[in-house]
Amino acid sequence: MTSPATQATRGPVTRKDVARYAGVSTAVVSYVVNGGPKKVAPATEAKVQDAIRVLGYRPNAAARALKLGSSETLGLVVPDISNPFFSLFSHAVEDAAAELGYALVLSNSDGNLAKERRNIRNLAARQVDGVLLASVLFEPDLEVLETADIPSVLLNQERDAPGFNSIGVDLAAGARMAVEHLISHGHTNIGLAMGTNVSGNTDGREVGWREALQDAGLPEGPIVYHPFTRPGGYLAGQRLLASVNRPTAIFATSDMQAIGLLRAVHEAGLSIPGEIAVASFDGSAESEYSWPPLTTVEQPVAVMAEAAVAALVGASRGEKPQHRIFPTKLHIRQSCGCP
Numbered sequence: 001m002t003s004p005a006t007q008a009t010r011g012p013v014t015r016k017d018v019a020r021y022a023g024v025s026t027a028v029v030s031y032v033v034n035g036g037p038k039k040v041a042p043a044t045e046a047k048v049q050d051a052i053r054v055l056g057y058r059p060n061a062a063a064r065a066l067k068l069g070s071s072e073t074l075g076l077v078v079p080d081i082s083n084p085f086f087s088l089f090s091h092a093v094e095d096a097a098a099e100l101g102y103a104l105v106l107s108n109s110d111g112n113l114a115k116e117r118r119n120i121r122n123l124a125a126r127q128v129d130g131v132l133l134a135s136v137l138f139e140p141d142l143e144v145l146e147t148a149d150i151p152s153v154l155l156n157q158e159r160d161a162p163g164f165n166s167i168g169v170d171l172a173a174g175a176r177m178a179v180e181h182l183i184s185h186g187h188t189n190i191g192l193a194m195g196t197n198v199s200g201n202t203d204g205r206e207v208g209w210r211e212a213l214q215d216a217g218l219p220e221g222p223i224v225y226h227p228f229t230r231p232g233g234y235l236a237g238q239r240l241l242a243s244v245n246r247p248t249a250i251f252a253t254s255d256m257q258a259i260g261l262l263r264a265v266h267e268a269g270l271s272i273p274g275e276i277a278v279a280s281f282d283g284s285a286e287s288e289y290s291w292p293p294l295t296t297v298e299q300p301v302a303v304m305a306e307a308a309v310a311a312l313v314g315a316s317r318g319e320k321p322q323h324r325i326f327p328t329k330l331h332i333r334q335s336c337g338c339p
Contacts, residue, residue, distance in 0.1 A: 022051040075123035075131040084284035092305035130312040151315035160323040174297040174328035175208025178279040191221040191247030193236035195228035233257030237264025249277040273337040293333035
């Protein structure tokens with residue numbers, strides 16, 4: 001039997017070395033390393049795993065990809081991984097991809113179109129098996145993926161983008177649900193801290209805010225536009241509180257904005273929800289541990305991630321593109337005035 005020391009002098013350990021050390025065929029080593037397709041007796045698998053550990057064998061991912069015609073890797077592009085929603089979503093995508101045997105490569109666009117396109121080109125150059133994209137545009141330019149025959153799925157899409165696989169939630173319905181709840185507390189002047197985007201399209205959350213007020217026969221409260229960030233929410237809060245028509249309730253279009261908004265309200269010496277009620281959108285962990293805890297519209301992250309990965313794998317098999325919309329849920333906490 002070849003000793004580990006001898007192996008070290010010969011260069012990288014191969015599958016044949018592992019098979020020789022364990023006294024099995026290279027096919028059996030392959031079954032153990034790849035988890036199939038054939039089952040291996042527990043005692044035999046133990047011998048192979050021991051040989052792998054002793055010899056320090058590392059499977060050659062590049063060679064495996066060449067043989068399979070697949071990198072077994074998916075790419076994910078999000079605007080900002082520091083956003084609790086995208087952090088949670090990315091983790092869920094990674095779990096869903098792993099269940100199907102795929103690794104995940106993550107990149108941030110920082111909400112910048114040029115950087116988003118550069119990330120997509122980099123993923124295409126690495127020959128990933130598919131790309132999940134939370135784009136800054138409603139219909140992004142994915143020619144580089146189409147040319148490379150790499151399927152894609154658009155995330156955070158509230159409307160059908162023809163020709164694309166896409167998933168999202170009904171933003172307008174979720175926002176309407178939150179604003180209607182604020183109205184049920186007796187608020188008649190409800191402001192909106194609206195996140196900014198570069199797509200040029202009216203965000204569904206703004207639509208839902210307007211619809212809820214119109215249906216209740218109420219005038220629109222003040223509206224300010226700032227980024228979907230904590231600083232953005234803080235600045236939005238300062239402007240709304242300084243408004244001549246200062247609202248008694250505010251709907252923030254993301255939890256991160258709401259966190260910044262809470263600081264602005266606290267600094268102004270106002271009580272929440274006594275003088276200013278707040279509701280937000282996303283359902284991140286931060287909403288539960290802010291003070292006071294935020295009433296928020298939750299997106300079903302885990303279910304959406306599983307659907308996105310499944311759609312991506314299905315696209316690689318030639319399945320037709322489809323748009324899937326998921327329902328949201330209102331989590332009622334203290335920031336709106338509920339006990």
